[in-house]
Amino acid sequence: MRGVIGLASGLLFGAGLAVSGMLDPLRVRSFLDLFGAWDPTLAFVMGGAMIPMAIAWLIQRRMAAPVADAHFHLPDTDPITPRLVGGSALFGIGWGLGGLCPGPALAAFAINPPAAAIFTAAMAVGFAIVWALDRPSGPRTPVHA
Amino acid sequence: MPDYAMPGQGLIGGLMIGVAAAIMLLGAGRIAGVSGMAARAIGLGGGAPRTLALTFIIGLPLGAALVAWAAGPILSRFPMSMATLAVAGLVVGIGTRLGSGCTSGHGVCGMSRLSKRSIVATFTFMATGFVTVAIVNAVGGGW
Numbered sequence: 001m002r003g004v005i006g007l008a009s010g011l012l013f014g015a016g017l018a019v020s021g022m023l024d025p026l027r028v029r030s031f032l033d034l035f036g037a038w039d040p041t042l043a044f045v046m047g048g049a050m051i052p053m054a055i056a057w058l059i060q061r062r063m064a065a066p067v068a069d070a071h072f073h074l075p076d077t078d079p080i081t082p083r084l085v086g087g088s089a090l091f092g093i094g095w096g097l098g099g100l101c102p103g104p105a106l107a108a109f110a111i112n113p114p115a116a117a118i119f120t121a122a123m124a125v126g127f128a129i130v131w132a133l134d135r136p137s138g139p140r141t142p143v144h145a
Numbered sequence: 146m147p148d149y150a151m152p153g154q155g156l157i158g159g160l161m162i163g164v165a166a167a168i169m170l171l172g173a174g175r176i177a178g179v180s181g182m183a184a185r186a187i188g189l190g191g192g193a194p195r196t197l198a199l200t201f202i203i204g205l206p207l208g209a210a211l212v213a214w215a216a217g218p219i220l221s222r223f224p225m226s227m228a229t230l231a232v233a234g235l236v237v238g239i240g241t242r243l244g245s246g247c248t249s250g251h252g253v254c255g256m257s258r259l260s261k262r263s264i265v266a267t268f269t270f271m272a273t274g275f276v277t278v279a280i281v282n283a284v285g286g287g288w
Contacts (some may be wrong), residue, residue: 005172006197010204011211013165013177013249018212018219020158021151023173026187026222026288030149032274036282037221039147046252048159049166053157056167066174073174075245077260084262085269087244088251090236092270095273096277098224098233102241103179105234106202108212108221115223119234127180127189 001068014107023108025099026095032096166254173197179205182242190242203237224288244270 021027022039029041066072095101100108100119107114146152169177175193185198186189192198211220224230241247244266246255251270255263 003198003200007204008199009165009169010201011208014205014208015212016158016161018209020155024220034279041151044152044155047160048156049163049253050257052167054164067172071173088266088269089273090240092273093277094233094236096274107205107209109206111221118230122231123232123238126186126235130242131189
């Protein structure tokens with residue numbers, strides 16, 4: 001059941017990225033190019049994605065548990081920490097440099113495997129660095145959304 | 146609206162992404178955050194059951210391949226330099242794990258939940274993204 005949900009969600013997510021032009025790093029970069037030839041497409045994608053999700057959050061509040069688990073596993077919505085802000089700031093820098101965030105980078109394996117592989121391998125190194133830094137310091141930092 | 150913008154396709158693709166994230170939330174009780182799921186899938190993060198993370202991550206390129214198969218080639222212009230790709234990937238990897246999420250987890254799932262953390266995260270990565278592109282352009286950095 002978990003596998004079916006994961007695959008269905010991933011398939012639709014990847015298809016949505018492809019349909020919306022988000023697998024084109026130059027287009028994504030152009031959204032971030034406020035002072036150049038700005039491309040607002042990404043704003044429509046995020047706005048569009050928030051509509052079903054806003055409804056899903058309303059439904060979620062009325063559900064005792066998700067379909068295929070005993071509980072919802074949801075990240076905290078507070079507090080604002082230097083780690084959150086610093087990490088997000090770094091992410092934005094990488095996003096601006098390459099025009100890629102993790103979803104499109106993975107979905108792009110279907111279109112440009114060599115480029116997707118370089119970006120994704122480097123990203124995995126980044127994951128490993130944070131994972132290693134977090135490990136020795138006792139209890140693991142909770143994973144937030 | 147510039148003629149190269151794709152508001153219609155953006156909105157349709159966005160709705161698909163939102164439904165995908167809703168399936169994850171209501172079906173498995175988890176946030177469809179790609180950075181977290183990817184780290185989990187390769188054993189560099191906690192959280193979701195491994196099967197869920199792996200199938201979700203494998204679904205991403207399969208979904209894109211389905212669209213390419215049904216609708217023809219997908220425009221995809223990557224940075225020319227391998228070094229740029231690698232540095233960008235590394236910084237995205239570190240940043241998303243420290244910041245506990247990316248465009249999907251914070252931007253789509255967290256913002257629609259009105260999560261304070263996600264709103265701050267999204268405004269932060271948008272802001273540094275804008276500044277980064279402006280600086281790269283100013284120093285004549287190419288694509």
